[in-house]
Amino acid sequence: MKNYLLSTALLALAAVLPAHAQFRLPSLGQVKEVITKTSTSTKTTPTTGAVGGLTNTEAANGLKEALIQGISKGSDQASQTDGFYLNKLIRIPFPPDAQRVATTLRSIGLGSQVDKFELSLNRGAEDAAKSAKPIFLNAIKQLTFTDVWNILTGQKDAATQYLKRTTTTQLTTAFMPIMQQSLAKVDATKYYSTLTTTYNQLPLVRPVQTDLNQYATGKAIDGLFTLIAQEEADIRQNPVARTTSLLKKVFGIGGN
Template identity: 75%
Template sequence: MKKICLSLLLAALLGLAGTAAAQTIRIPKIGGLQLPQPRTSTTKAGSTGSLSQDEAARGLKEALTQGISKGADQASQTDGFYLNRLIRIPFPPDAQRVATTLRSIGLGREVDKFELTLNRGAEDAAKSAKPIFLAAIKSLTFKDVWGILTGEKDAATNYLKRTTTEQLTTAFKPIIQQSLDKVGATRYYAALTTRYNQIPLVRPVQTDLNQYATDKAIDGLFTLIAQEEANIRENPVARTTELLRRVFGRKSS
């Protein structure tokens, strides 16, 4: 096979190689994935041997939309956080001594009730995450698409972390606070820490419950999205459309 110079390959990927429009460029297999081949103007639209840049972008966006929808829907269900060991939100670590002490004096049920409501707050807030993720997907450039397709199995998740974490945090904080108030987590936590702080000689606890719950809820969502991304990349059954099968189905031998 003739070697194609790097500059020509990059130009072709970016749609700038007008003089090479009539050539078929073969893209290597990277990381177990046969990458989509940008289709030239002379390649038939129905060809199964290549993908256009537009098809590659649409396929990735479709995969991300599918993974995000599943992840957000799973997280927002009752017990979506609470019964999932990967993302369950525990008693705040810097206030763990509160839980330990209160359990030792017979208040274990109150501690458990708080942890349940804390996770219920995250489940309630997760419903608002999907629109933010979908907006980030719409703004993907082909450079972003190519970087994700040639990246690690969590490249898409990492892209979303970079582009949405700040926005998610801003959007989630008031929602989390509302959710924690609605399910009683704020009240339970205030009662628990007040009791603890009244114990002689203990060091008072002042945890920012809202910030803690916000950070853990966002981390949990990204954990679920990473699972879905890996599933689509590695599991043929997870590719539910022809476009997904074309983009992600070209495994190396």
């Protein structure tokens, strides 16, 4: 009964929340406090599973629709030409543990080769990002009702954090071979091999042995989550970003 009351209270809040509130539902602790104060004086037994015109199913479907919208935009943006390379938030730099390679080679006049490699590295990530969307969408299908409410009442990136927990391992496994193919396709592997070979032949340097594929895969996945977090925040805060009637209803502006 306690869980039912909690769900009912949350649904009521979601249905009547004004647009300017930007979908910042109270924390579970606040809701529980309200229920504790009111449950002893008001006892009702709803039978429809709907409060304020919003049903449990609508709430769950609305959240899933929002996630699909954010994931689609984020993945599509990342997979475009310059989706990584010209986005300062997710651009993949020269591997940090091999940064001395870039610095040294620039100092001996090979800066253009370093730049060419960094461009190809990001092109590889853009190419590989095309395969991310189906993995994310599959994770959304696995959302439980508990997951839905934790996301709806959580922080502004609660959905993104859920996806990180449930898809990172799968994404890494799926991305590794795809990234390897993409890096080879855009010659990033060849450029990196040339650069590190040149560097390792210089006198008195410590040889570099970076796993380029593992590095690029990790950075590409981080970049995708960054873009998805941006889209999630936009949908939560910006009424204009809610493009369907169900999103508008669930995220607090339907009927206002």
